[in-house]
Amino acid sequence: MNTKIPATKNNKRLITILVCGVIFMFGFCYMLVPLYNIVCKQIGFNGKSANSATLVNPNMQVDTSRTIKVDFSTTMHGNLNFKFIPLQRHIEVHPGERKLIYFYAENKTGKDITVQAIPSITPNDAARFLKKTECFCFTQQYFFKGEKADMPVYFFIDPAVPKETKEMTLSYTLFDETEFIKKQKHFTKGRIDL
Amino acid sequence: MSESIVLDHATDHDDHGPAKGFTRWLFTTNHKDIGTLYLYFSLIMFFVGGIMALIVRAELLEPGKVLINPEFFNQMTTMHGLIMVFGVIMPAMAGLANWMIPLMIGAPDMALPRLNNWSFWLLPFAFTMLASTLFMSGPAPDFGWTFYAPLSTTYGPKSTDFFIFAIHMMGISSIMASLNIVVTIFNMRAPGMGWMNLPVFVWGWLVTAFLLLAVMPVLAGCVTMMLMDRHFHTSFFDAAGGGDPSLFQHVFWFFGHPEVYILILPGFGVISEIIPTFSRKSLFGYRFMVVATVIIALLGLVVWGHHMFTTGAPLEAQLYFMYATMLIAVPTGIKIFNWVATIFKGSISFETPMLFALGFLVMFTLGGFSGLMLGLVPADYQYRDSYFVVAHFHYVLVSGSLFTIIAAVYYWLPKWSGHMYSEKLGQIHFWLTVIGMNLTFMPMHFLGLAGMPRRIPDYALQFTDFNQYCTVGAFIFGFAQLIFLYIILKSCFSKDKGHVSAQVWEGAKGLEWTLPSPVPYHTFATPPVITTGHREY
Numbered sequence: 001m002n003t004k005i006p007a008t009k010n011n012k013r014l015i016t017i018l019v020c021g022v023i024f025m026f027g028f029c030y031m032l033v034p035l036y037n038i039v040c041k042q043i044g045f046n047g048k049s050a051n052s053a054t055l056v057n058p059n060m061q062v063d064t065s066r067t068i069k070v071d072f073s074t075t076m077h078g079n080l081n082f083k084f085i086p087l088q089r090h091i092e093v094h095p096g097e098r099k100l101i102y103f104y105a106e107n108k109t110g111k112d113i114t115v116q117a118i119p120s121i122t123p124n125d126a127a128r129f130l131k132k133t134e135c136f137c138f139t140q141q142y143f144f145k146g147e148k149a150d151m152p153v154y155f156f157i158d159p160a161v162p163k164e165t166k167e168m169t170l171s172y173t174l175f176d177e178t179e180f181i182k183k184q185k186h187f188t189k190g191r192i193d194l
Numbered sequence: 195m196s197e198s199i200v201l202d203h204a205t206d207h208d209d210h211g212p213a214k215g216f217t218r219w220l221f222t223t224n225h226k227d228i229g230t231l232y233l234y235f236s237l238i239m240f241f242v243g244g245i246m247a248l249i250v251r252a253e254l255l256e257p258g259k260v261l262i263n264p265e266f267f268n269q270m271t272t273m274h275g276l277i278m279v280f281g282v283i284m285p286a287m288a289g290l291a292n293w294m295i296p297l298m299i300g301a302p303d304m305a306l307p308r309l310n311n312w313s314f315w316l317l318p319f320a321f322t323m324l325a326s327t328l329f330m331s332g333p334a335p336d337f338g339w340t341f342y343a344p345l346s347t348t349y350g351p352k353s354t355d356f357f358i359f360a361i362h363m364m365g366i367s368s369i370m371a372s373l374n375i376v377v378t379i380f381n382m383r384a385p386g387m388g389w390m391n392l393p394v395f396v397w398g399w400l401v402t403a404f405l406l407l408a409v410m411p412v413l414a415g416c417v418t419m420m421l422m423d424r425h426f427h428t429s430f431f432d433a434a435g436g437g438d439p440s441l442f443q444h445v446f447w448f449f450g451h452p453e454v455y456i457l458i459l460p461g462f463g464v465i466s467e468i469i470p471t472f473s474r475k476s477l478f479g480y481r482f483m484v485v486a487t488v489i490i491a492l493l494g495l496v497v498w499g500h501h502m503f504t505t506g507a508p509l510e511a512q513l514y515f516m517y518a519t520m521l522i523a524v525p526t527g528i529k530i531f532n533w534v535a536t537i538f539k540g541s542i543s544f545e546t547p548m549l550f551a552l553g554f555l556v557m558f559t560l561g562g563f564s565g566l567m568l569g570l571v572p573a574d575y576q577y578r579d580s581y582f583v584v585a586h587f588h589y590v591l592v593s594g595s596l597f598t599i600i601a602a603v604y605y606w607l608p609k610w611s612g613h614m615y616s617e618k619l620g621q622i623h624f625w626l627t628v629i630g631m632n633l634t635f636m637p638m639h640f641l642g643l644a645g646m647p648r649r650i651p652d653y654a655l656q657f658t659d660f661n662q663y664c665t666v667g668a669f670i671f672g673f674a675q676l677i678f679l680y681i682i683l684k685s686c687f688s689k690d691k692g693h694v695s696a697q698v699w700e701g702a703k704g705l706e707w708t709l710p711s712p713v714p715y716h717t718f719a720t721p722p723v724i725t726t727g728h729r730e731y
Binding site: 124 | 377410
């Protein structure tokens with residue numbers, strides 16, 4: 001065929017640019033993962049801010065003029081045979097007040113198992129103000145067959161929480177982590193073994 | 195001008211016809227052959243996906259089990275969606291691009307002909323692999339065409355891996371096709387054809403190709419993450435390992451929303467060619483049409499969150515996504531306005547392509563309005579995951595994208611094959627299609643508002659009447675397409691010599707209409723020189 005395809009050099013340059021663009025977008029897709037985690041942590045979405053420890057500002061004042069009711073709820077993921085319940089269904093706290101609560105967990109799976117609780121907080125616009133200094137959810141938890149324990153959460157609500165917030169829910173979903181065991185000493189700090 | 199091109203062609207000593215036999219199609223690098231392959235492939239997949247839709251509708255004829263198990267029902271809805279989006283609309287649009295872009299810009303072929311061959315031939319293998327899952331002992335993919343994690347990761351059937359590789363292959367195919375299209379449009383325009391002198395169909399495809407290049411890699415990354423979660427012990431989407439299932443939705447819809455504009459923008463281009471031809475006027479507001487296309491594409495990249503209002507996104511994000519989504523109605527409204535203004539005071543005739551274009555204009559606008567309703571945050575909480583959504587996206591995809599493809603086929607078929615289709619049959623096809631389509635999808639709006647959820651094989655008793663309308667409509671629609679098949683085959687394989695003029699349509703303007711019908715195997719070996727202004731050549 002007598003075709004004179006013009007500007008072969010231009011073709012090569014354009015193809016190079018476009019292929020680089022495609023590779024960049026493939027990379028961008030993976031970049032969305034850390035980006036998503038950072039954004040979620042900032043806005044407290046999906047419990048991402050609630051599974052790492054925060055420091056208490058020593059100047060924090062307890063705002064006794066306000067009371068916020070915090071509900072606790074638990075869910076087992078899939079068919080995980082655990083008994084996992086909060087010892088108190090709900091408590092009332094003042095913003096800035098530090099609280100310690102316990103969750104009861106009992107391994108009924110009939111074998112040794114590693115689990116982890118993943119937190120989630122609602123409402124969304126208040127989620128990032130519920131802060132924890134220590135929580136069993138920060139790490140994986142090892143349970144022997146039939147083992148029972150009360151597991152601690154130290155938390156407070158930052159006084160900067162929006163004025164209209166009257167009620168919050170802290171919810172945990174317990175996951176079987178057998179396939180994702182991290183290489184670390186089994187964490188049982190603060191647990192009261194029963 | 196037309197004589198000089200024909201002369202050039204006749205004196206071309208290296209000219210030869212297509213190779214004989216099957217290898218012609220296997221090894222072809224001719225843009226017309228590849229365009230034809232794409233279109234035939236799309237036509238076959240259209241009937242495969244259509245049969246699946248009819249199985250779904252047959253099951254929904256009455257409450258309770260009619261024909262198939264719920265498991266198979268889920269596989270049918272999933273495969274129907276995947277095949278219609280990736281196997282019908284996208285290849286058909288790519289086929290139109292391959293056929294028409296070189297003819298419209300006066301290029302001898304696509305810029306990268308061998309790559310073109312490869313990008314087509316990946317598709318039959320990808321879809322054979324996808325369809326083969328139906329014959330495996332485990333279920334075929336059954337998680338919906340959006341394949342949300344963890345349905346497709348933790349709980350996905352074994353065949354999901356076939357699905358993942360099929361998506362990879364068709365993704366590579368799309369990326370290469372759009373690469374080719376961009377390079378062709380940039381470097382192979384006829385001398386004198388400036389950017390603001392391009393046919394609108396070419397503009398539409400240029401913007402679409404950039405969108406494809408931007409988001410297909412993201413889809414590839416998304417399914418790669420799924421594959422890694424399934425087999426390589428990562429946890430991108432598994433909360434147990436520190437991932438997040440809602441991340442999947444972000445990654446997927448970052449691809450998925452631009453994808454809906456990928457499906458419709460070339461169709462906008464087709465309509466912008468057809469309406470001026472049959473109104474015998476030039477397109478109203480060409481520059482605005484081009485700018486609107488670009489703006490729709492850019493906005494389309496930043497509104498994916500409106501698919502995820504109920505995932506617990508922060509209020510600010512919901513508001514942003516709502517307003518940005520509403521904003522897309524502005525450039526789309528400009529396009530609708532310009533099409534109507536083109537028709538206004540035109541000398542209109544109602545041949546089949548024009549009928550489909552007008553059908554598109556009315557019903558796509560309806561689909562756009564239900565889209566606006568879904569884009570409202572408070573309303574979306576009510577409508578999401580209901581049949582209202584199904585009605586909406588079928589109005590924009592069937593009477594949107596599909597109608598533009600059918601209109602384009604009727605419009606250019608005489609040019610491709612050299613045989614005029616039967617106008618009478620075309621009109622019957624149009625009216626049966628419109629009646630069937632509206633009877634199928636209009637009642638779904640009301641079913642959705644009344645609370646019928648989507649993706650269910652069974653429903654409450656009070657929804658029976660409307661579901662029966664839908665099913666009857668679907669069968670009318672489905673069987674009407676057999677007329678379409680007959681018209682195409684008759685026009686393509688007719689033995690008698692056609693007597694179609696080069697221009698075909700009285701009001702048609704553009705380089706492709708300067709070529710004889712049927713178009714010779716090689717065209718524009720010497721590029722035409724454009725000396726006149728927009729669309730006057």
